[in-house]
Amino acid sequence: MTHFLEVSFIALMLSSTYILIAVGFTLFFGAINIVHFAHGDVAMLGAFVAIILYGTADALGLIGGSPIWVWAPLLAAAIAVATGGLGLLFERTIIKPFRASPMLITLVATVALGIIVRESVRLFYPQGSNPQVFPNLFGQSGIRLGELYFRTGHLVMLGLSLLLIIAMILLIRRTRIGLSIRAVSQNIEAASLSGINPDVVIMLTFFIGSILAGVAGVLIGSYYSMIKFDVGLMYGIKGFSAAVVGGLGNFYGAILGGLTLGVIETFASAYVPEGMAYKDVYAFLIVIFFLVFKPSGILAEKQYEKV
């Protein structure tokens, strides 16, 4: 039972990284029908931004000099703005020029962007080829529940991800901003006729999506205590697959898809003999299964949009 609970927790951690990335894919696809294949690399950038900003804050004496509840939110805000800004920059420079072109063009452009981002980190970050140690904000402290042991840092990151996902649901369902995003994804012309500036909404989508990817990057960095320049590729593919399994364009689908992939991968590794070696095979078999038998994903695409 302990083993089962431990594996469930591991699956939940992995799923939340997939969900945070998948939500971005789904937002972009919903808004302007594109697949942003460098989105996983934005997550990787988020982790590197965190390392750099943490190092800077430490060098300035902010971290030793003030309590954690003062500097941690400031640092988090700085990381969010920086990563969101990078995502926005990519949208302005790489994605916007191709908005009128066929979807395939954007796809190729973002694949290329991903390669450029990865290689730039490798070349220009000091010792960029090697894995980089991720700062451990919460030390070795943890909570013991019987035979189970949870690191404080992991619990905080998991809690933060869940909060963000709930906040996203509220943002999309309950606010004016969410209404504009939904309007643009339903019909961009009609939305602009009713006084919404679609360009602003698209920029906002990329800003928010990239922040979520950045959080995923920080989650990955702190969960594994390290980050490497090339992890974005795999997370990008997994995040995209999660969005497809859940139903591309559907916000709740991204959550379900991320959970599905994370749970299958983790439980296959833990319980199937030789499962670790073939965990990706199992995960992608599920993706293929959905593509063949239910291409619209678990939740049919944009169910709340077609009125």
Place this chain on the structure above:
Amino acid sequence: MERRTFIKRTGATLAALMCAPSIGRADKSVVKIGFIGPLTGPNAALGMGARNSADLAVRRANARGNLPYQLQLVVMDDASDPSTGVAVATKLCTVENVAAATAHFNSPVALATIHVFHRYKVPQVMWGTIHPDITNKHNFPEVTRVCATSIVEHAELMNFVVKERGYQRWSVLYDTTSYGQSCFEAAKKALQANGATILSEDGVPVGTQDFRPVLSRLKTLSPGPQAIYFGGVVTEAALLRLQMAEIGINDVLFTGVTGLDSDTFNKTAGNVAEGTLIVGKKAIGDDSEFVSEYKKAGYKEYYEASGPFAYDSTNLIIAAIAKAGPSDKAQLAKTIRGMDFNGVLGPTRFDEFGQTKTGGLTLKVSQAGKWAPWQGSDYARGARALPKK
């Protein structure tokens, strides 16, 4: 600003490299020696250390000036990728027309390029690959190797850990590349030969970040493992070691072979690296001539564990060229195989497969964030203790 200096420096280095051939004395004909290693990609640090060491060997031979030729090192990057390796090996053998080459850190790359070197009859001395098939499978007369195979590495490791230190119950993990597979097979054989029990075997794809599902399962074993072996390289090894500690597998010995022999492992795994035991590349004393010459030459990168091997393999090629001349490649290959060479690693002599008979290995333990030779470490003296059994 930093990037500008970087570009300036790279430019300057490139310019210097382009001028380099013209520095040599004009009255001597040029003989080329090839070097291939990973200068970009995940193993770039090791590759650059090896490149610098090979370069040092050539520079010193030219400075001594007792050869009737000017030697020139032609450097190629295989990026740890077999297809790139084949492309640059072909270029070395055809366009560059090298007399011989010293090559490769990655076994999969070497397994691909031995056929190229065999086709063009160019002698190839391996400085860093450990897959047994590279020398044994085809036994090409062109192929030799100055470092130990995975079979030798694992025999040495398990002989010490199982027989001498008495760790009996093992869990084995390995990456699913041909390197990891060959490590796994050699480890299994060596464990069984020493009478140890293998409780679990798990393959992991390279790039795996989460080892926790498997580690969580290992915790349910009763009795649990006394030692965990990992057949793979640095990044995954560091992740595995970190997650062992996190999930609460304490007081279990962590071991591996030369794939872990880079201080990146100690840096990335941090405190929990302490007490990890490996069979590493032979440790060279800081007082050795190689180290002092390397420092004097002012290379930017550290020579890494692979440096002495690349240095010795290049010097071995140079000595063979001095003996047999550079033009008859078959004769040169034969001469290399018959060499009785003394270098920084000690004596190197090849068996009938072109494999060095002498070890070039050192048992190492992670101590205070560095790989320390077991002999003379705090652990050997009893000041620190390995995990209990």
